[in-house]
Amino acid sequence: MVSWVSSSGPHPQTGHNLQTEKRTQALFTIALAGNPNCGKSTVFNALTGARQHVGNWPGKTVEKKEGVFQFHGREIGIVDLPGTYSLTAYSPEEIIARDFIVDDKPDVVVVVMDATNLERNLYLMVQVLELGSPVAIALNISDVAEARGIRIDRERLSALLGDVPVTRTVGTRKQGIEELVASALEAGIPQAGGFKVDYGAEIEEELAKLEGLAHEHPNIVHWFDPRWLAIKLLENESDVVERVAEMPGGSQLTAAARGSIAHLEAVYGDDVDIAIADRRYGYISGLTRQVVKHTRPDRVLISDRVDRIVANRVLGIPLFLMMMYVVFRLVQDVSAPFLDWVDGVVSGPISNWSLWLVSEIGAPLWLRSLIVDGAIAGVGSVLAFLPGLVVLYFFMAWLEDSGYLARAAFVMDRFMRMLGLHGKSFIPLVLGFGCGVPAIYATRTLENHRDRILTGLLVPLMSCSARLPVYVVFGLAFFGAYADRLIWGMYALGIIMAVFAGALLSRTVLQGDRDAAFVLELPPYRMPALKGLLIHTWERSSGFVKKAGTLILGVTILLWFALNLPWGVANQQDSLFGRASAVIAPVFAPLGFGDWQAAGSLMSGFIAKEIVVSTMSQTYGVAGAGDAEPVERPDFGRDLLNIVTGFFEAVWNAFKSLVSIIPGINLTESGGEIEDTKLSAALRTAFSPLAALAFVAFVLLYVPCVATLAAIRHEYGSRWAVFATGYQLALAWLVAFAIYQGGRLLAMG
Amino acid sequence: MTPLSLAPAGEPLTVVDVRAGKRLRQRLADLGLTVGTVIQVVPGIGHGPVILSIGDTRLALGKGASHKVMVRPVSAGRS
Numbered sequence: 030m031v032s033w034v035s036s037s038g039p040h041p042q043t044g045h046n047l048q049t050e051k052r053t054q055a056l057f058t059i060a061l062a063g064n065p066n067c068g069k070s071t072v073f074n075a076l077t078g079a080r081q082h083v084g085n086w087p088g089k090t091v092e093k094k095e096g097v098f099q100f101h102g103r104e105i106g107i108v109d110l111p112g113t114y115s116l117t118a119y120s121p122e123e124i125i126a127r128d129f130i131v132d133d134k135p136d137v138v139v140v141v142m143d144a145t146n147l148e149r150n151l152y153l154m155v156q157v158l159e160l161g162s163p164v165a166i167a168l169n170i171s172d173v174a175e176a177r178g179i180r181i182d183r184e185r186l187s188a189l190l191g192d193v194p195v196t197r198t199v200g201t202r203k204q205g206i207e208e209l210v211a212s213a214l215e216a217g218i219p220q221a222g223g224f225k226v227d228y229g230a231e232i233e234e235e236l237a238k239l240e241g242l243a244h245e246h247p248n249i250v251h252w253f254d255p256r257w258l259a260i261k262l263l264e265n266e267s268d269v270v271e272r273v274a275e276m277p278g279g280s281q282l283t284a285a286a287r288g289s290i291a292h293l294e295a296v297y298g299d300d301v302d303i304a305i306a307d308r309r310y311g312y313i314s315g316l317t318r319q320v321v322k323h324t325r326p327d328r329v330l331i332s333d334r335v336d337r338i339v340a341n342r343v344l345g346i347p348l349f350l351m352m353m354y355v356v357f358r359l360v361q362d363v364s365a366p367f368l369d370w371v372d373g374v375v376s377g378p379i380s381n382w383s384l385w386l387v388s389e390i391g392a393p394l395w396l397r398s399l400i401v402d403g404a405i406a407g408v409g410s411v412l413a414f415l416p417g418l419v420v421l422y423f424f425m426a427w428l429e430d431s432g433y434l435a436r437a438a439f440v441m442d443r444f445m446r447m448l449g450l451h452g453k454s455f456i457p458l459v460l461g462f463g464c465g466v467p468a469i470y471a472t473r474t475l476e477n478h479r480d481r482i483l484t485g486l487l488v489p490l491m492s493c494s495a496r497l498p499v500y501v502v503f504g505l506a507f508f509g510a511y512a513d514r515l516i517w518g519m520y521a522l523g524i525i526m527a528v529f530a531g532a533l534l535s536r537t538v539l540q541g542d543r544d545a546a547f548v549l550e551l552p553p554y555r556m557p558a559l560k561g562l563l564i565h566t567w568e569r570s571s572g573f574v575k576k577a578g579t580l581i582l583g584v585t586i587l588l589w590f591a592l593n594l595p596w597g598v599a600n601q602q603d604s605l606f607g608r609a610s611a612v613i614a615p616v617f618a619p620l621g622f623g624d625w626q627a628a629g630s631l632m633s634g635f636i637a638k639e640i641v642v643s644t645m646s647q648t649y650g651v652a653g654a655g656d657a658e659p660v661e662r663p664d665f666g667r668d669l670l671n672i673v674t675g676f677f678e679a680v681w682n683a684f685k686s687l688v689s690i691i692p693g694i695n696l697t698e699s700g701g702e703i704e705d706t707k708l709s710a711a712l713r714t715a716f717s718p719l720a721a722l723a724f725v726a727f728v729l730l731y732v733p734c735v736a737t738l739a740a741i742r743h744e745y746g747s748r749w750a751v752f753a754t755g756y757q758l759a760l761a762w763l764v765a766f767a768i769y770q771g772g773r774l775l776a777m778g
Numbered sequence: 779m780t781p782l783s784l785a786p787a788g789e790p791l792t793v794v795d796v797r798a799g800k801r802l803r804q805r806l807a808d809l810g811l812t813v814g815t816v817i818q819v820v821p822g823i824g825h826g827p828v829i830l831s832i833g834d835t836r837l838a839l840g841k842g843a844s845h846k847v848m849v850r851p852v853s854a855g856r857s
Contacts, residue, residue, distance in 0.1 A: 115808040146834050149810045177834075300800060306807040310815075332836065333820050333829075340838070342824025439838040442827060452840065546802050547840025550809060551829065 056097070058106040058133075059213055062126060062157055063141035064150050065112035066552040068169045071200030072141050073109045076210070100210050108135065114149075114550075116156040117302075118268050121473065130160050131253065137163045137213045141200075144174035144181060145553075148317040155309055158190060158224050161254030165213040166195045167205070178324040186320040191224035201558060226312045228260075228305060231296050235263060235289035242285055246278040262286035263293070264302040332554050336436065345440035352433075356424045357520070360417055366682035367416030368501075370675050375409030378668035385663050395593070403589030406646050408582050412574070418494050419570045425463045426565035430557035434459065435549060442547045448528055449535020451547045454484040458527070461491030462520075463569065465737035469744055482745045483531065483539045486753055489733035490527040492520050495638040499728045502642050506709035507721045515722075519729050526730060526760060538752075584636050585643055592647060601648060620727065620762070621720030621769040631727070637734045642708075649711035719776075723769040730761035782828055783844040787821035791849040798846040806847070809837055816852060 063069040077096030094109040110129055111122035118124050130138055138157050142150035147168075157164055168174075168181060183195040194212035198205035228236065239259035243249055249258070253273075261269040263286060270286070273279040293301045338344055380401055387397050428434050434456055442452030453475055461468035468488045472481040500519050504512030591606035601607050602625060610629035617623050617631075626648040634641035716724060732754050733741065742750035779794055793815045796803050810832045811817070820829040826841040839847070 117804060117808070148833060149835050152808065152810070302800075303803060303807070306804070307812055307814075310807070310810075310812050333831070336820055336829055336836070337822030340823055340829055342827070435838070439827065439829070439840075442840050452838075546798070546805075546843035546846075547827070547838070548802070548805055548809065548843050549838045551836040551838050553834070553836070 056104060056106045057214070058108065058135045058137075059210075060108045060110055060129060060133075060135035060138045061141060062110045062130070062138055062153065063112060063169075064114055064143060064153055065550065067112070067141050067143040067150060068200040069109065069112055069141040072139075072167060072169060072198060072206070072209075073107065075200055075203040075206045076107055100214070103214075105210070105214075108133075113153065115153060116160070117264065118266050124268065127160075130157065130162055134162065137165055137216045139165050139167055139209065139213050141167045141169050141198075144168045144171045144197075145177060145179060147179075147181060147321055148313060151313045151316060152309065154190075155226060155313060158193070159226070159254075159257045159260060161257055163216045164190075164193050165209065165216040166190075166193055167198045167200075167209050168195055169198045169200050171197045171205075172199045172202070180322040180324055182320045182322070186316075189316055189319065193224075225256075226309055228308045231293060232263065232301075232305065232308070235293060236260065239263070239282065239286060239289065242282055246276070246282070249273065249276055249279060249282070252276075258282075259286075260305065263289060264305055265290060266302075335554060336551070339433070340436045340439055345436075346444070349437050349440055352428075352437075356421075356428070357517075359424060360421045362686040363683045364417035364420045365686070366679035370679040371412060371416060372409070373675060374672050375405065375412060378663070378672060379409070380405055381663045381668070382665070398593075399586065399589050402647060403585050404582060406585075406643070408578070408585060408643070415570065415573065417497060418573055419566060421494055422463060422569045423562060423566045425460070426562045427557055428459075430555065430561060430565075432552045432554045435551050438549060439547075439551070448483075448487070448531030449539070450480060450483060450487075450531060453547065453549060454480060454487075457484050457488055458491055461488040461493060463494055465489050465491075465493050465733055466740045467569075469737060469740035472744065479539055482749055483534055485741055485745055486534060486539075486749070486756070487527045487531050489737055489753065489757060490523045490530065490730065492523040492729055493638070493737075495734065496729055498639050498642045500725055502645075502708065503712065503721050503725050506712045507716070507718045515725065519725060522726060522764075523729055526764065530756070530760065581637060581640060581643065584633060584640055585647070588633060588644060588647060606648075616762075617727075619770065620765040621723045622716060624715060626715065627724060631731065634728065635732055635735060637736070638728060641728055645712070646708050649708060649715065719769055719772040722772070723765040726768055727761045727765040730757055730764055732757050732761075779848050779850045781845045782819065782830065782839065782847040782849055783826050783841060785819055785828075785849050786851070787819040787823075790816050790818055790852040792816055792852050793847060794850055795848040796846060797848060798843070802843065802846070806843075810835060811837065811847065817849070 061069055061073055073094065073096070077098050096107050096109075098105055098107065108129065110126040113120070113123045113126050116123055116127045116130075118127070129135070138160075140154050140157055142154060154164075154166070166186075168183065171181075174181070183197065187193055187195045194216055196205050196209040196212050198209055200206075227233065236256065236259045239262055240255045243253070243255040243258055258269070258273070262273070262282065265286070270283055274283045290301050293304070297304050339348060383405055384397065384401050387400055392400075428437075437459070438452040438455045440452075441455045445452050445455055448454075454472070457468045457471040457475075460471050465488050468491070469485050472484045472488070475481045475484060496519070497516070500516045501512065504515040508515050588606065591609075592601050592604045594605045602611070606629055607625050610625040610632060613632070614623050614625045614628040617628055622628075626645065629648055630641045630644040633644045712721070732738070738750050738754065741753050782791075785791055793811060793813050795813060796806060796811070798806070806812070811830075815832060818831045820831055820836070823829050826844065827839065828844045829836055829838050831837075
């Protein structure tokens with residue numbers, strides 16, 4: 030008997046958007062459940078067409094994703110549950126998935142199963158069936174299974190599970206999706222007794238007792254399937270036990286369950302939950318034997334051959350380092366020509382056109398200055414780095430989707446232990462090279478709270494892509510041909526500081542179980558789908574463009590005002606911003622950069638580290654559009670032609686450097702024009718090379734940007750956000766101090 | 779009976795015991811590693827940390843975890 034057939038009625042949880050819609054429109058709701066790496070996201074995408082990341086590393090879909098689609102004129106809501114192996118309350122993802130099924134009572138749960146790995150996937154399946162809700166099965170990745178000679182008797186599987194519809198699907202090619210939805214719409218309530226795992230006489234006896242007791246409490250049976258509840262109570266699952274205990278009459282049930290557990294443990298001499306899991310596995314392996322036929326004998330998977338090299342104890346780490354080197358080399362070499370191009374377009378035609386436009390409409394001088402010196406110079410200096418980011422995000426997505434990142438985590442496990450972490454923390458840290466925000470959220474895949482916090486505190490030390498503009502500008506201004514070494518040096522410094530900080534923090538404020546076991550499923554290697562990579566790259570890059578268009582634009586405009594207030598101030602140094610910066614500037618004097626401009630750029634860089642560059646382009650007086658001279662009408666045709674030909678030149682140059690990646694073309698060869706910008710010249714007069722080095726190191730290490738800090742606060746609480754800010758400021762100051770003062774001593778000695 | 783970390787690679791092994799705390803045992807059970815399961819150690823990785831195969835699934839176990847899983851060769855029979 031199942032008590033939640035109808036989806037109407039009062040509801041304890043209110044946070045779900047679909048729920049409110051459901052009440053008014055009786056929206057049919059499908060919940061998608063499945064293991065990580067079973068292709069659940071591809072099925073979700075095929076159904077909704079939503080832009081969503083398709084990936085390969087464990088615990089991918091932590092966020093709840095919802096969508097609505099039309100099926101033969103009918104509106105259907107769909108909720109993508111987190112990918113889990115089980116519905117025990119082992120991780121937050123499992124609790125989210127289970128609570129959604131129990132509390133939100135979707136009309137049907139579609140369980141997506143990896144057909145190449147039916148046995149493992151059935152474990153979750155069985156638990157969903159035990160919950161008693163209507164179920165439809167998608168046998169996904171069927172094409173690969175068939176190619177490997179795995180035959181699954183779908184009719185038999187369906188019959189053995191109590192007439193649950195089973196549909197063959199290939200999510201990546203949208204095969205079987207229509208049939209899946211049709212079967213899901215018809216999936217009925219499981220027949221009472223149609224599906225049942227036999228847990229053996231002893232356990233069944235206790236289950237029957239608890240079930241009978243549960244039936245005496247209609248309020249409890251209204252929420253929970255009695256058999257499922259009995260199983261969970263025997264498994265002693267703490268959150269279910271607590272919830273039941275709070276219900277009227279619940280304490281009677283939990284007391285009875287404690288008695289049953291004591292009795293069973295005496296019989297089995299083992300934990301009851303382990304005995305139950307063993308029985309479930311026994312059932313599943315029996316089921317698998319009945320429905321799966323291997324037409325070909327087991328063979329060594331190609332993936333194993335690759336792993337012999339990639340995951341090898343000796344070769345693994347050097348291979349990983351080489352891989353990272355090639356990726357970052359590609360990022361530099363391929364993006365450099367485009368960087369030139371964007372920079373040229375923004376500072377050339379776009380600035381000229383806007384200048385002409387604002388003077389044509391007779392805008393006052395100050396407005397001209399605001400638009401050209403403030404907005405365009407500021408946003409443009411940041412936007413110029415978009416090509417590099419696009420390339421970086423593309424390769425990061427490739428590493429992630431190919432399945433390599435999970436191997437890297439395995440290989441790096443030993444190394445990570447030195448930081449007081451384990452291998453899985455490595456994935457968020459690598460993502461940190463892209464952007465700190467998704468990296469912080471990726472720490473959710475770690476199992477214990479202390480590991481999450483420690484990893485989250487180290488993520489900001491990984492040099493994210495926003496810091497790259499600062500290195501490039503300073504590198505080209507001071508180190509010319511050696512600019513790329515400065516960049517490499519900064520990445521290395523960040524990693525070294527993470528090792529140092531990790532070792533220190535794990536021995537002081539975040540002591541924990543340093544022997545926590547490393548267990549990770551390795552997804553099969555896959556050639557990442559180009560579409561998935563592009564979607565992923567687009568999502569992250571467009572996020573950056575949005576940031577440039579909103580946050581960075583806003584800050585540069587505010588900054589322009591702060592630099593020009595009180596109104597008519599003759600000297601930037603006397604402006605609001607100049608005076609505020611001058612107050613904190615002395616703090617940086619021992620680090621070699623005590624002028625107000627440097628202090629000011631660091632202050633505004635807290636919003637986003639790219640802003641350090643755009644602030645400098647305003648404060649070091651690079652702009653000069655405030656002149657009253659009449660502006661000539663630009664030659665639009667010629668400018669447009671230059672933009673287009675410039676783009677193709679950049680494509681050609683990028684292609685050339687891609688071909689000759691080893692030995693790579695030097696960054697400066699194509700970046701020569703940047704070296705001569707006014708900003709470079711201004712920086713060379715303001716900083717000594719040693720001070721420049723200290724400054725760049727400071728930018729690397731000081732406070733995470735506002736967005737990362739918000740993520741830290743959201744994930745670990747305000748206390749840790751304050752801690753992160755404090756410890757990084759201290760670290761940055763000390764390192765910059767050591768570089769500057771140490772360098773001076775060496776130069777003198 | 780040997781711990782997985784020292785078991786011969788490339789031959790079928792039966793899991794005899796998982797000598798770990800409740801959490802780790804539950805975790806391994808969720809991933810399909812329970813007493814009685816037949817597994818293989820993927821060769822060529824090195825000793826200590828292992829990659830093992832259960833059907834087409836590949837699990838990576840760190841040194842700590844692989845010391846706690848006790849196995850014996852399938853060919854050794856039930857003795």
